[in-house]
Amino acid sequence: MSSSGPDRRADSSQAREPRAARAARTPKAGQSGGPFSSEDPQRMISTGASRTKPRRDEAEENFTAVHDPEGIRLQKVLAQAGVASRRVCEALISEGRVTVDGKAVIEPGIRVKPDEVTIHVDGVRVSLNVEHQYVMFNKPAGVVTTMSDPQGRPSINDFLTEDMIAARLFHVGRLDAETEGLLLLTNDGELANRLTHPSYEVPKTYVVEVAGPVTKAVGKTLRAGIELEDGPITVDDFRHLGSDGSRTMLQVTLHSGRNRIVRRIFDHVGHPVLRLVRTGIGELTIGGQPQGAVRELGRFELGHLLDLTSSAPDNAKASGSESAADPNSGGQPG
Secondary structure, eight states, X not given: OOOOHHHHHHTHHHHXXXXXXXXXXXXXXXXXXXXXXTSOGGGOXXXXXXXXXXXXXXXXXXXXXXXXXXXXXXXXHHHHTTSSOHHHHHHHHHTTOEEETTEEEOOTTOEEOGGGOOEEETTEEOOOOSSOOEEEEEEOTTOBSSSSOTTOOOBGGGGSOHHHHHTTXXXXXXXXXXXXXXXXXXXXXXXXXXXXXXXXXXXXXXXEEEESOOOHHHHHHHHHOEEETTEEEOOSEEEEEEEOSSEEEEEEEEOOOOTTHHHHHHHHTTOOEEEEEEEEETTEEOTTOOTTOEEEOOHHHHHHHHHHTOSOOHHHHHHOOHHHHOTTOSOOOO
């Protein structure tokens, strides 16, 4: 793309501003006065090491690579996405804390088309579509994973606000009726398909209660892999949380979304599940959210999900995952 001289000259003074002065008014992500300052600090997800501000020659190359003269000013895009005020966004750009398609930019005069680029601020992926909604639901036992139920059983819509129902949210994947815990709801079909497609291998974490003691050999067996009727399965992580002799609490992480997979795994090793709670998807956790409660995802959480599904395997592109976008279909991984 060609660069735009007037845009760049107009903002050159900001790019040359002393770093110490800029740092004084642009705190770190999540801090007061910085990007994402409205976020709950308990919901912040680590964004890794800080990015080094690019050299001037590198910044010039990056500008040329991503600038689109017909686009929207980057600071306006960020402000409209709720990152911070436009003035703070300009300072963040000048400090090299914003990347466009992986390239650090330092000139607020840069223009982009939001639907064609990927933007990060302080390592946090920014959702540029303000029309989609993303909700975390802590599903109680006995609630069926459908938006409404013709048989009159408790269903997801019973717990949603009127605005959420009007937004026509649907559940991302499923939990069986007796499984509790984290269930995502959205009207973003593309993200839902990616989160449920097996090729993306999105990890899900469960706390499992079983009867009696559980030996270390069980964990070794599940990590090594077992053979079920629908194929082999391994767990990514297995932890012993505690036992009183009559019951044992375990934590297991796996990326399979096959039907009732956690219950079938423990049936196979001779420890039928007494209680099952999904506590995490990727680095998102249910935390202290009460059962039956719903809340919108924070920007850190949404950014994590977008990054988690940013790589597009060829077979995922080809086949997709229709179950996520259909509220009445799909397996029940719980």
